[in-house]
Amino acid sequence: MTPELLARAVEENELRDELVDQLSPASTVPESRIVYTCGAVGFARAAGVGKVLMKTSPSGGSRHLIEAYPCIMNVEGIEPGIYHYSVRSHELELVSRINPRDRMSEMCGDQAWTANASVVLFYTAVIERPMWKYPTPRLxxxxxxxxxxxxxxxxxxxxxxxxxxxxxxxxREQVVEEELRIDWTREIVLGASGLGLATPEGLARERAERAFEPTLHIEQRFEHAG
Incomplete structure (x- = not known):
C-alpha cells in the first residue's frame, strides 16, 4: 500500500467515525464478515500449551477471552434480535428475539443515536479463560x-x-448484562462497536468540510496536523 492510499484509508476511517450521529435507521447493511470480527481462522500448536486458537485479531497468550454479542437491527438475511457469535460452530446463536433498537439507547448510556445503527456488537470478557496463565492484576x-x-x-x-x-x-452494564443474559461474576461487559450507513446528505456535508489533500505523503500530513 502506498503512503497516499494509507493516508486516504486513515482519513476515510476518521470521516466515517465522525458521522455516527447521522446514521440512517432505515438503512440495511448486507450480511457480511462484519458480524464475524471475532471469528476463528485456524489452530496452531504451542510448546508447553498444546493446541491454541488463532483468530482474526491477536490475543495475549492466545487466550482469546473476548466474546461477541451482535445486536441485529437491520442486516440482510438475519432476523432482528440479540445473538452470540459461536467460535466453535462459526455461526450466530440466538439469545433473544426482542428488537434491540427498543433498548439500545438505554444499553448505551442514553446515547440515543446508537439506536440508529444496523448492528451493535457488544464485547464481553470471560475472566477465568486467561487466569490460569496470567494470575496477576496485569491481566x-x-x-x-x-x-x-x-x-x-x-x-x-x-x-x-x-x-x-x-x-x-x-x-449501562447492568442493563447490558440482563439483555445478553450473562453472569457478571464470570463475564464482564467491556464496550460496543456499531455499524450503519450515514445519510447521503450528512456524508456529502462532512466531505465538503474536509480539506483532504491525497497527494500529500503521510509524513507531511502529520506535520500539517502538528
Whole structure:
C-alpha cells in the first residue's frame, strides 16, 4: 500500500467515525464478515500449551477471552434480535428475539443515536479463560489490548465495506448484562462497536468540510496536523 492510499484509508476511517450521529435507521447493511470480527481462522500448536486458537485479531497468550454479542437491527438475511457469535460452530446463536433498537439507547448510556445503527456488537470478557496463565492484576492489560485489537478490526472491516462505524464505552452494564443474559461474576461487559450507513446528505456535508489533500505523503500530513 502506498503512503497516499494509507493516508486516504486513515482519513476515510476518521470521516466515517465522525458521522455516527447521522446514521440512517432505515438503512440495511448486507450480511457480511462484519458480524464475524471475532471469528476463528485456524489452530496452531504451542510448546508447553498444546493446541491454541488463532483468530482474526491477536490475543495475549492466545487466550482469546473476548466474546461477541451482535445486536441485529437491520442486516440482510438475519432476523432482528440479540445473538452470540459461536467460535466453535462459526455461526450466530440466538439469545433473544426482542428488537434491540427498543433498548439500545438505554444499553448505551442514553446515547440515543446508537439506536440508529444496523448492528451493535457488544464485547464481553470471560475472566477465568486467561487466569490460569496470567494470575496477576496485569491481566487487565491483556483484556484492554484484546478489546483494542478487535474494535480496530471492526473499524477496518467497516471502512472496507464503505460503512460507518463507532465504538462506545459509556454503557449501562447492568442493563447490558440482563439483555445478553450473562453472569457478571464470570463475564464482564467491556464496550460496543456499531455499524450503519450515514445519510447521503450528512456524508456529502462532512466531505465538503474536509480539506483532504491525497497527494500529500503521510509524513507531511502529520506535520500539517502538528
Amino acid at each position: 487487565y492489560r491483556f483484556i484492554m489490548a484484546d478489546l483494542g485489537h478487535l474494535s480496530q478490526s471492526f473499524y477496518l472491516l467497516a471502512t472496507w465495506l464503505n460503512l460507518n462505524a463507532f465504538f462506545v464505552g459509556a454503557l
